[in-house]
Amino acid sequence: GNPLAEMAGLLVNILSSPVGGEESGKTNPIQASASKLTRETVKLAWSGIISVITSLNAKNKTLKSLVDEDVMSILIESVCGEKSMGDEEDDEDDESMEDSDSSEDGLGDSAVFVDASEAGMDLDEVKDDTPDDSKESDEESIKDGTGDEVIELDPAKLENLLLEDSDAEMSDSGFHGILEHHAGADKALAALIKLKQEARKASQVERERIELCNRLRCAGLLDTLFSVSVFNSGWIPIEAVLGSIVPILRSRKAIAKSIQASSSANAKKSLSERNALLDRLSTLLKDKISKFRCTGHSEAEELALKASSDIYEEMKRSVNVAHCSCCSVALITAARCIPNLEDNDDVKAIYVGSVEDWSTRKATKIHARVFEDLIQRMPSLASLVLKEPLMTAVRDAHSPFLKCESIKLLSALYKHDGTNADELLSKKASSSTKECCSKVAETLQYALGDSSLQKPKHRDEVLIATKHFVNYLQAQEEGILTDAEIRAFQETLKTVKRNCKSTGMKQMCKAVYDKISVLARREIAEDPTPKRSKDSKAPKSSKKQKKSKK
Numbered sequence: 001g002n003p004l005a006e007m008a009g010l011l012v013n014i015l016s017s018p019v020g021g022e023e024s025g026k027t028n029p030i031q032a033s034a035s036k037l038t039r040e041t042v043k044l045a046w047s048g049i050i051s052v053i054t055s056l057n058a059k060n061k062t063l064k065s066l067v068d069e070d071v072m073s074i075l076i077e078s079v080c081g082e083k084s085m086g087d088e089e090d091d092e093d094d095e096s097m098e099d100s101d102s103s104e105d106g107l108g109d110s111a112v113f114v115d116a117s118e119a120g121m122d123l124d125e126v127k128d129d130t131p132d133d134s135k136e137s138d139e140e141s142i143k144d145g146t147g148d149e150v151i152e153l154d155p156a157k158l159e160n161l162l163l164e165d166s167d168a169e170m171s172d173s174g175f176h177g178i179l180e181h182h183a184g185a186d187k188a189l190a191a192l193i194k195l196k197q198e199a200r201k202a203s204q205v206e207r208e209r210i211e212l213c214n215r216l217r218c219a220g221l222l223d224t225l226f227s228v229s230v231f232n233s234g235w236i237p238i239e240a241v242l243g244s245i246v247p248i249l250r251s252r253k254a255i256a257k258s259i260q261a262s263s264s265a266n267a268k269k270s271l272s273e274r275n276a277l278l279d280r281l282s283t284l285l286k287d288k289i290s291k292f293r294c295t296g297h298s299e300a301e302e303l304a305l306k307a308s309s310d311i312y313e314e315m316k317r318s319v320n321v322a323h324c325s326c327c328s329v330a331l332i333t334a335a336r337c338i339p340n341l342e343d344n345d346d347v348k349a350i351y352v353g354s355v356e357d358w359s360t361r362k363a364t365k366i367h368a369r370v371f372e373d374l375i376q377r378m379p380s381l382a383s384l385v386l387k388e389p390l391m392t393a394v395r396d397a398h399s400p401f402l403k404c405e406s407i408k409l410l411s412a413l414y415k416h417d418g419t420n421a422d423e424l425l426s427k428k429a430s431s432s433t434k435e436c437c438s439k440v441a442e443t444l445q446y447a448l449g450d451s452s453l454q455k456p457k458h459r460d461e462v463l464i465a466t467k468h469f470v471n472y473l474q475a476q477e478e479g480i481l482t483d484a485e486i487r488a489f490q491e492t493l494k495t496v497k498r499n500c501k502s503t504g505m506k507q508m509c510k511a512v513y514d515k516i517s518v519l520a521r522r523e524i525a526e527d528p529t530p531k532r533s534k535d536s537k538a539p540k541s542s543k544k545q546k547k548s549k550k
Helices: 003-015 029-056 061-066 069-080 100-106 109-118 155-163 183-225 228-233 238-260 271-291 300-315 321-336 345-360 369-377 379-385 387-396 400-412 427-435 437-449 456-475 483-499 503-526 540-549
Strands: 141-143 150-152
Touching: 003 029, 003 069, 003 183, 029 061, 029 183, 029 228, 069 183, 069 238, 183 271, 238 271, 238 300, 238 321, 271 321, 300 321, 300 345, 321 369, 345 369, 345 379, 345 387, 345 400, 369 379, 369 400, 379 387, 379 427, 387 400, 387 437, 400 437, 400 456, 427 437, 437 456, 437 483, 456 483, 456 503, 483 503
Parallel strands: none
Antiparallel strands: 141 150
């Protein structure tokens, strides 16, 4: 067998046992210290193993085969839950972490004690909201809703209550004997069932809390495996990294859903553990796995495209902005592994589809954070794949808010902060950015005249985006827009300024207009002969002169 898999299984078992954690309801400081020492020992042992493999990898390339499917299954399932490495769709993946109140209808009374027995728990020791002295024996009593009558819960007394009372005897009157109703027995049965349900819910919540604590402790093993030093050494296979992203995302979504559904008092008892595990998985995706870079793998493109497609499907089912952001970073991580990424049509199709889904569907689960992350982390790819769909979104988005968001994202591609931003872009991206300037100018002019963007807050966003775009044009050595395009821009700004009632907005229009005027004067200084658009025709007089010369 694989020695690394055997060691990983051993360490996971230690961290998931009372030896590596804490027992329910136990606050013995000696036991707590021993458990902490055990966890530190496990951490040092795992770190040492990973360090040795990293140092030996330079001499023995076969060590890469140690991190196989068995190792990753053990580690991922210890953090994300059992069967998290399966290929099935996970639309209902939050069943294991669901609020305990929602599952009580499908279980019989005996299942409570079976589950508790399998978990090795004593129901008498489980803490509940009721006083402790009410559970010390079966002969204790519970008051009914009025607080007047006391109902005995001892099984023997309950049987006597059902059978010995004269009202419960078979009536001699009538052709058939009738078992008459007994109100006291009903109350006793209801109280006994309620006690069982409360005990079962409390034990279920405690089991979930213990499971969350175990998963939190095991997350440290993945942190060590997905470290920068391991990635730089190149001995961890691409399958291990990319194959773990979707299970982590699905587990994170299940926890996020369970937190949103945590409304009952029992569910809130494990809320802190859920939040801690949610943050741990987010950190694992954004700060650990995101630093992975593929180094010359023959099947990298196929594996990365498969992972990108799966992540995209997961992103379309995001539960909130935070989860969508994790999916976005994961998608970028997978895309980085694709060779010749800027020429890949599949990746472009994913982002084009994302913009269309985000801007046109009211029930979309995709957020603008996806495109902000791409612009920040991979500006060259963003310049190549986002400009066209964003210009379409400026015109076709289903709300003014989304139109403004599209304009902000579009201007971020042209934002010039005083540094030589073009150096961050590839030659292909830089060339594409310049070629699209005319279309971007037309889009901004359309937005300035759009009747749905006449509110001050919307108009401000369009003017700010226009200012960023003009700053980009001024930073270029050669002229990009024609004289006709510059004049059209100026006329649009004049119209907007005339229609504005706000003094601040008029001042902003004037500032942008002055910037464009400087740009126009620079064009004239560089080339004294006025530029003509491609559609302009020669004057008729010149044609006559040419004919006369002939």
